[in-house]
Amino acid sequence: MFVSILTVEIMFVCHWSANPAAQMGRYRWSSSANREACAWLRDHGLIDENFRATERGRAWIEAIC
Numbered sequence: 802m803f804v805s806i807l808t809v810e811i812m813f814v815c816h817w818s819a820n821p822a823a824q825m826g827r828y829r830w831s832s833s834a835n836r837e838a839c840a841w842l843r844d845h846g847l848i849d850e851n852f853r854a855t856e857r858g859r860a861w862i863e864a865i866c
Contacts, residue, residue: 808838809865812847816854816862 811821818824829835842848847858854862 805838807834808841811835811838812842812854812858812862815842815848815852816859821852 811825814821814824822830825835839848839852842858843850845857846855847861849855
C-alpha cells in the first residue's frame with residue numbers, strides 16, 4: 802500500500818496537535834489534496850470526524866515510528 806507523505810504528515814499533526822488546521826496553515830489545510838488525505842484517514846478509521854487520531858491511528862503512528 803502506498804501512502805503519500807502528505808497523508809503521513811496529516812496523521813502526525815492530527816495525533817499531536819489539538820488544532821491541526823492551525824498547525825498546518827489555512828492554505829494547506831483547505832487544499833483538495835489535504836481533504837482527500839483526511840477522507841482516506843477517516844475511511845480507514847485512523848482519524849475521527851474532529852481530526853483527532855483514533856486508537857487505530859495512534860497504533861499506526863507507533864508502528865511507523
